[in-house]
Amino acid sequence: MVGKDLSPSKISSITAHLEKCPECQQEYDSYSLALEKTKEWIEEDKLDWVEREWQQAVQEAVKDKESVISPLAPWPFKKAWAFALMGVLAVALTLLLVIKPFFLGEGTAPDSELLSRTRAQLLGSTFQESQQEVIKMTLVLPETGQKIVWFFDKNFELEVKE
Amino acid sequence: MWMKNEDELVSEVLEGNQSSFELLLRPYRQGLLNMAYRMTGNREEAKEICQEALIKIYKYLYRFEKGKSFKSWIYKITMNSAYDSLRKRKKSEDIIESQKRQAFEGGADPEKQFLNREISTKIESCLQNLSPKEKAVFLLRDGDGFSVEETSKILKCSSLSVRTHLSRARKKIRAQFEQSNLGFRKEVKSEL
Numbered sequence: 001m002v003g004k005d006l007s008p009s010k011i012s013s014i015t016a017h018l019e020k021c022p023e024c025q026q027e028y029d030s031y032s033l034a035l036e037k038t039k040e041w042i043e044e045d046k047l048d049w050v051e052r053e054w055q056q057a058v059q060e061a062v063k064d065k066e067s068v069i070s071p072l073a074p075w076p077f078k079k080a081w082a083f084a085l086m087g088v089l090a091v092a093l094t095l096l097l098v099i100k101p102f103f104l105g106e107g108t109a110p111d112s113e114l115l116s117r118t119r120a121q122l123l124g125s126t127f128q129e130s131q132q133e134v135i136k137m138t139l140v141l142p143e144t145g146q147k148i149v150w151f152f153d154k155n156f157e158l159e160v161k162e
Numbered sequence: 163m164w165m166k167n168e169d170e171l172v173s174e175v176l177e178g179n180q181s182s183f184e185l186l187l188r189p190y191r192q193g194l195l196n197m198a199y200r201m202t203g204n205r206e207e208a209k210e211i212c213q214e215a216l217i218k219i220y221k222y223l224y225r226f227e228k229g230k231s232f233k234s235w236i237y238k239i240t241m242n243s244a245y246d247s248l249r250k251r252k253k254s255e256d257i258i259e260s261q262k263r264q265a266f267e268g269g270a271d272p273e274k275q276f277l278n279r280e281i282s283t284k285i286e287s288c289l290q291n292l293s294p295k296e297k298a299v300f301l302l303r304d305g306d307g308f309s310v311e312e313t314s315k316i317l318k319c320s321s322l323s324v325r326t327h328l329s330r331a332r333k334k335i336r337a338q339f340e341q342s343n344l345g346f347r348k349e350v351k352s353e354l
Contacts, residue, residue, distance in 0.1 A: 034339040061216035062180040
């Protein structure tokens, strides 16, 4: 209210209250006076530049010609450069994502093949050692239909079975 | 129209026309100086702050977004320089003494000097209990007539924070007024 920061509706409601309440009115008056006086004094005690000092201060500020960055660098241009850079990065990222599978396809195939081969070897050796103790070979004679079965142990030595 | 002229002057400075810089800043030179003076209470320090602010304004003018308030932008820079200066300042007796001496150098006329001294003492008395933030908010809002929103932008804080600090500052000023017996009671009574 004192600083005149309120909306017109609030001001009118407070003014209506102040008319009825002497205590609040006194409080308001004291606030107003303190602030008005302070503002008044601030106005009365204003400093100003001596023209020569002002000119010197400005000359000092513009002394360094490099201070002002070239006209290419004003903020809107910088903004444009920033957007352009972001665009280029976005395109590059998209291309990378699109092209990556092709590169990876060529690049990873041998690796996966090697991996599967290694896995097979490992499994095979484990299988041979742990399970395939006996190898069975069967020969079927087409003329007679007779079957001959050979059994070998894991060292490929012939075993005779009944 | 005024905004357009300011934007034109900004463009001219950016194109290398240094004389436009003086024209651009001239309308605000007194306001900036007084803002710095009220923040520090020292004339020489205030001029140094303004000098530093002018250098920064020239250096970073390319960052100013045309169409926005140039006044708010330069006050923000000056206020930051004032805060930096307050941070660096040693609160020694020497500085306080020199501050008192310099603050009262009003002019050649002894009567004017006396009046200036009296007013400065009153203002200092009112503002002495305010924190830098409260002082800044009070000076920008009540002294220079910036809106709450503009003040919040200058001080990089929320509108709520501005209102809170402003309310606190006003309360302290009023309390200081009563405490100092600066003719306050008499005037209130005579007005009532």
